[in-house]
Amino acid sequence: MTRRNKEEYHRYDDIIDLPHPVSKTHPQMSLWDRAAQFAPFAALTGHGAAIRETARLTEEFVRPEEDSRECLDGKLSVLLEHMEEQPEVTVTFFRPDQRKEGGAYMSVSGRVRKVDTWKRTLVMEDGTAVPMEYVIAMEGEVFYDWETWL
Numbered sequence: 056m057t058r059r060n061k062e063e064y065h066r067y068d069d070i071i072d073l074p075h076p077v078s079k080t081h082p083q084m085s086l087w088d089r090a091a092q093f094a095p096f097a098a099l100t101g102h103g104a105a106i107r108e109t110a111r112l113t114e115e116f117v118r119p120e121e122d123s124r125e126c127l128d129g130k131l132s133v134l135l136e137h138m139e140e141q142p143e144v145t146v147t148f149f150r151p152d153q154r155k156e157g158g159a160y161m162s163v164s165g166r167v168r169k170v171d172t173w174k175r176t177l178v179m180e181d182g183t184a185v186p187m188e189y190v191i192a193m194e195g196e197v198f199y200d201w202e203t204w205l
Contacts, residue, residue, distance in 0.1 A: 113157030116149045119191050130193045134167060134177075137197050141166045144195035146177060148185050160191070 077083065119127065134142065143166050151158040166180040177185040 108154065111155075113152050113155060114149075114159060115157050116151070116189065123191070127190060127193065130198050131170070131187070133198055134193070135170055138167070138170060140197075141168060141180070142195055142197035143167075144193055144197065146179075146185050146190055147192040147194075149189040149191065151189070 134144070143164070145162055145164040147160065147162045149158055150161050163179055163183050163185065165183075167177055168180045169178040170176075171178060171184075174184075175187045177187060177190070179185065
């Protein structure tokens with residue numbers, strides 16, 4: 056080692072064993088806050104969420120044909136006749152997306168608690184409200200006699 060290297064190597068020998076200074080006026084910063092100083096900066100806050108929302112797929116609602124609508128109307132009449140029994144059915148319907156064009160097809164199974172003709176919804180036992188205009192299929196034992204009669 057050269058003399059210069061030795062001097063640089065031992066430059067801080069006089070302070071290396073001194074205790075770490077602690078301020079009497081400022082509180083010590085937590086490790087969490089210190090680490091946050093060196094965290095990457097997100098200049099485009101919300102940009103990732105916007106990209107995910109745009110990439111999320113939705114489907115277009117396809118209105119059932121006239122024959123299917125008549126069949127659903129008949130099933131709704133049967134459902135209304137048997138409401139005291141609170142029949143168990145599976146309803147397939149379209150749920151419009153709240154944020155963008157389109158939506159998703161869903162199925163819900165359970166007992167029908169109420170048919171709200173004013174709001175045009177089927178209210179299921181779990182509280183799910185299914186808009187009748189978006190219903191594309193209804194299945195259940197309550198429709199068995201009606202379907203065989205057709």
